[in-house]
Amino acid sequence: MRLSWFNITSLTLGFAFLYLPMIILVIYSFNESRLVTVWTGFSTKWYGELLSNQAFLDAAWVTLKVAVFSSTLATVLGTLAAYALVRGARFPGRTLFSGMIYAPLVMPEVITGLSLLLLFIGIGLDRGVLTIVLAHTTFSMCYVSVVVSSRLVSFDQSLEEAALDLGCSPWDAFRLVTLPIIAPAVVSGWLLAFTLSLDDLVIASFTTGPSATTLPIKIFSAVRLGVSPEINALSTLMIAVVTLGVIIASLISKRNFVREQHGGEGRH
Amino acid sequence: MPENVFAPWTDPGAEPLIRFRNVTKRFGDFTAVRDLTLDIYEHEFFALLGPSGCGKTTMMRMLAGFETPSSGHIELAGQNIVPVPPNKRAVNMMFQSYALFPHLNVWDNIAFGLKRDGMPKDALRERVAEMLKLTHLERFARRKPHQISGGQRQRVALARSLAKAPKLLLLDEPMGALDKKLRQETQFELMDIQEKTGTTFVIVTHDQEEAMTVASRVAVMDEGELIQVATPSAIYEAPNCVYVADFIGDVNIIEGAAHRASEKHYTLHWADGQAPLVAASEMTFSPAQKAFLAIRPEKVLVTADRPADAENAIQGRIHDIAYLGNISTYHVEVAGGRLLKAQTANTRRIENRGFTWENRVWLSWDATAGVLLER
Amino acid sequence: MRRVLIIIVPYLWLLALFLIPFAIVLKISLSDVAMARPPYLPQFSWEDGLGAFLSQLDFENFTFLTTDDLYWKAYLSSLQIAATSTLLTLLVGYPIAYAMARAPDEWRATLMMLVILPFWTSFLIRVYSWMGILSQEGYLNQLLLGLGVISEPLIILNTKVAVYIGIVYTYIPFMILPIYAALHRLDSSLIEAAEDLGCSRAKAFWLVTVPLSRNGIIAGCFLVFIPTLGEFVIPSLLGGSGTLMIGKVLWEEFFNNRGWPIASAVAVVLVLILIIPIVLFQQNQQKQNEAQS
Structure with missing residues (x-):
């Protein structure tokens, strides 16, 4: 099918709109001037300043810790929840359970953050890395659960029955058959949870204490007052990491795809 | 056995x-x-x-x-x-x-x-x-x-x-x-x-x-x-x-009232003005009990004239012919507008086939060809 | 036993960290402001019992929300901003989704990835990237001044317009994807049939394409409208003091004024407002699922 000029224009303008702001950001991160909007010359000095800024490095470390812990925990809990929702036929409070899985997806972050903060104060839990991890786990497990359950729904239940039939205990059937098959969904669930945690400003701001500042909180307080060249550099680094990650992921999945298609060919 | x-x-x-x-x-x-x-x-x-x-x-x-x-x-x-x-x-x-x-x-x-x-x-x-x-x-x-x-x-x-x-x-x-x-x-x-x-x-x-x-x-x-x-x-x-008769293969079911004729034979009155059908049966039926004769189409013979020694024979008119290559199924309209199916193996090429639409034919079968059923 | 564990672990987690916290918000919204730590009364105590505790709760904070015009203006303005920007997102997103659905098969995977990719980069950074563009001495003004289109720099940052742009920019994938999914399923022979029956191009689009992508449009609109309503980051970075949005009001009430009971009441009302579009969205999704199966 050939595209009409109208469609070509829509795509060009659409993707320009999506990508130009970030491209400009990347370009101006190499600007020498402190006045971000005036180009005076190429320089990488803001990267140097960023990397020698201990506060930013500390925040990055906290963010990474929180993201790794919360996304791993969220993946375990979210997968369990998806399994319970799709496979667990009927149990008391099922409606409440599925409501609690879907509600955090549409709940404004300010409310999730506020309510968790009030809980942590109520039970006297010191706010810091632990409370952010708990908060992030709670909302990202719901995303994981949605991703995993959409895979489980299309999963042929007779595969599990076949495993039982061939002598597996229920746990072995899950470990040897179900888990390998839903693994791609579990991995994307983890990645989603990880990104959500890296990204989150609002919930982290509510649930953190003075001991733990995450990168988004740091960025937010820096940019509230206006554009800053260090933040441009930091943004560029973050965009680079994501782009690299997406490229690697797509290469891996392409290679797996190729191997799948030709895997059995060697033998005959 | x-x-x-x-x-x-x-x-x-x-x-x-x-x-x-x-x-x-x-x-x-x-x-x-x-x-x-x-x-x-x-x-x-x-x-x-x-x-x-x-x-x-x-x-x-x-x-x-x-x-x-x-x-x-x-x-x-x-x-x-x-x-x-x-x-x-x-x-x-x-x-x-x-x-x-x-x-x-x-x-x-x-x-x-x-x-x-x-x-x-x-x-x-x-x-x-x-x-x-x-x-x-x-x-x-x-x-x-x-x-x-x-x-x-x-x-x-x-x-x-x-x-x-x-x-x-x-x-x-x-x-x-x-x-x-x-x-x-x-x-x-x-x-x-x-x-x-x-x-x-x-x-x-x-x-x-x-x-x-x-x-x-x-x-x-x-x-x-x-x-x-x-x-x-x-x-x-x-x-x-x-x-079961209907679920497995093709079958004609003829409903009627059964009367004992001899020790193992019954007659089935299936339509007014028609000779009753004769069927062998191991089962016993009380006089005038409702019964069903199940007869497979391939056991029904189609002829132009009434076969002399046929135990059961019904005259009818060919309503439809389904030609399946190896066999043909004739849908024959008999008394009361009822359609009966009869199958013949096509041992001869098609142009030599005997019957066509609207032909009047006789359907005939033996007393042991069908089964008399209660329900 | 294992089956029970599978259910009970996530169940208890969500009860403890989602439902109970929300119950606490509800309770505090019914309490009174106090100069104490934590800054509200009553505190539940076993000595007084539940009855005495409940009798001290009232709807004062909710009444307050209706009397102070800051709050109801913020709700109205949030609704208006969310609705306007949803419409804008639809206007910008639909042609892109349409062109994607019409693109050659071998482009589609790449186009899809290009739409999803920004979603993986930080939301905060995507909003921030517009600050440099829209500010008074920003790139847009430099460009327009340079081209001689304008003689005075436009004031966009810290206005509603900047908020609209920010929302359209960050939420547009949510609009494009469901519309694209609906258009992608659309059989192109339907358009040909409409043209064969005497429709002009434009008329066929209006009478066939748009109605058949209706579910995608509705889903996309809700996916933008619902999260926008409680948005905090965009109005605080791109909006000015005049851009009232309820998420920002709640944040300021809580952190700057320490008005916990009021903030809680604001949250409860926001949830009540959100229930309507969420229920409508659910119904639309259900209808769509039934239509497909």
């Missing part, structure tokens, strides 16, 4: 491999299987036949251990297997969807059950090789399920479920996903494998031809109950009710 024919069900001393004893299975308000009692013997190829929702799949899943009977019990080789979980039963199942593990190749799929049993490596390799050979899959051992054809997948599923040498193999619509030609080939292959391995097979199918082809005995089911359990020829030639 000759001595060497395999028919353990006629031997009162034979121990059945499987006994269903008054088994009922309810799902909420719905009764899938109702108070069902059935024996299946070793080395049998037993078919459960019926329309969807008749309870045949539920019976199979109870044998595999995926469903528990609401009441009654099921014995396998004399042991009650109701409390035994599926992974501890000497029963294996071939699934309708095949349920091949997509992340494992053919070899690993077949080896899966053997590995669960902790079989030593050498013995395992030997057993898998044997199974690959039996199902002609040697060349595809390293392929993933999505890299082979539907027919090959079906054979992998069979090899996988046979690998553990189960006492009993369950096959859930094993040929449902294959096209017609492949299905016929596979049916013979399946019978061959059953004979070679000596395993007891229980097959669930809604395809009556398939059941007739492969099975030593067929159980016709409807709404959770067994209607008739018999050999394929008995089911076809001597159905015990209109439902």
Whole structure:
């Protein structure tokens, strides 16, 4: 099918709109001037300043810790929840359970953050890395659960029955058959949870204490007052990491795809 | 019956491999299987036949251990297997969807059950090789399920479920996903494998031809109950009710009032002004009882003149002809506007065929050609 | 036993960290402001019992929300901003989704990835990237001044317009994807049939394409409208003091004024407002699922 000029224009303008702001950001991160909007010359000095800024490095470390812990925990809990929702036929409070899985997806972050903060104060839990991890786990497990359950729904239940039939205990059937098959969904669930945690400003701001500042909180307080060249550099680094990650992921999945298609060919 | 024919069900001393004893299975308000009692013997190829929702799949899943009977019990080789979980039963199942593990190749799929049993490596390799050979899959051992054809997948599923040498193999619509030609080939292959391995097979199918082809005995089911359990020829030639006669193959059903004519013969008054039909019957009917004569189309002869020695003959007019190549089916309109079907083998080329539309013909058959049924 | 564990672990987690916290919000919204730590009364105590505790709760804070015009203006303005920007997102997103659905098959995977990719980069950074563009001495003004289109720099940053741009920019994937999914399923012979039956191009689009992508449009609109309503980051970075949005009001009430009971009441009302679009969205999704099966 050939595209009409109208469609070509829509795509060009659409993707320009999506990508130009970030491209400009990347370009101006190499600007020498402190006045971000005036180009005076190429320089990488803001990267140097960023990397020698201990506060930013500390925040990055906290963010990474929180993201790794919360996304791993969220993946375990979210997968369990998806399994319970799709496979667990009927149990008391099922409606409440599925409501609690879907509600955090549409709940404004300010409310999730506020309510968790009030809980942590109520039970006297010191706010810091632990409370952010708990908060992030709670909302990202719901995303994981949605991703995993959409895979489980299309999963042929007779595969599990076949495993039982061939002598597996229920746990072995899950470990040897179900888990390998839903693994791609579990991995994307983890990645989603990880990104959500890296990204989150609002919930982290509510649930953190003075001991733990995450990168988004740091960025937010820096940019509230206006554009800053260090933040441009930091943004560029973050965009680079994501782009690299997406490229690697797509290469891996392409290679797996190729191997799948030709895997059995060697033998005959 | 000759001595060497395999028919353990006629031997009162034979121990059945499987006994269903008054088994009922309810799902909420719905009764899938109702108070069902059935024996299946070793080395049998037993078919459960019926329309969807008749309870045949539920019976199979109870044998595999995926469903528990609401009441009654099921014995396998004399042991009650109701409390035994599926992974501890000497029963294996071939699934309708095949349920091949997509992340494992053919070899690993077949080896899966053997590995669960902790079989030593050498013995395992030997057993898998044997199974690959039996199902002609040697060349595809390293392929993933999505890299082979539907027919090959079906054979992998069979090899996988046979690998553990189960006492009993369950096959859930094993040929449902294959096209017609492949299905016929596979049916013979399946019978061959059953004979070679000596395993007891229980097959669930809604395809009556398939059941007739492969099975030593067929159980016709409807709404959770067994209607008739018999050999394929008995089911076809001597159905015990209109439902079975109608479900298996093509049949003419003529309704009327039965009157005793001699010890084993009845007359059936089926239409005013028509001579009554004569039918032999083992069953007894009270005078003027409502009865149904079931007669297969291929047992009805079509002639231009009334055959002199015919026990039953009806005159009619050809309404329609269905030409199927090897055979033709004539739809003949008889008294009361009723249509009867008669089949003839086309032993001559088409241009030499005798009858055409609107011809007046005689339909005739012997007293023993049909079965007189109560319901 | 294991089956029970599978259910009970995530169940208890969500009860403890989602439902109970929300119950606490509800309770505090019914309490009174107090100069204490934590800054509200009553505190539940076992000595007084539940009855005494409940009798001290009242709807004062909710009454307060209606009397102070900051709050109801913020709700109204949030609704208006969310609705306007949803409409804008639809206007920008639909042509892109349409062109994607019409693109050659071999482009589609790439186009899809290009739409999803920004979603994986930080939301905060995507909003921030517009600050440099829209500010008074920003790139847009430099460009327009340079081209001679304008003689005075436009004031966009810290206005509603900047908020609209920010919302359209960050939420547009949510609009494009469901519309694309609906258009992608659309059989192109339907358009040909409409043209064959005498429709002009434009008329065929209006009478066939748009109605058949209706579910995608509705889903996309809700997916933008619902999260926008409680948005905090965009109005605080791109909006000015005049851009009232309820998420920002709640944040300021809580952190700057320490008005916990008021903030809680604001949250409760926001949830009540959100229930309507969420229920409508659910119904639309259900209808769509039924239509497909």
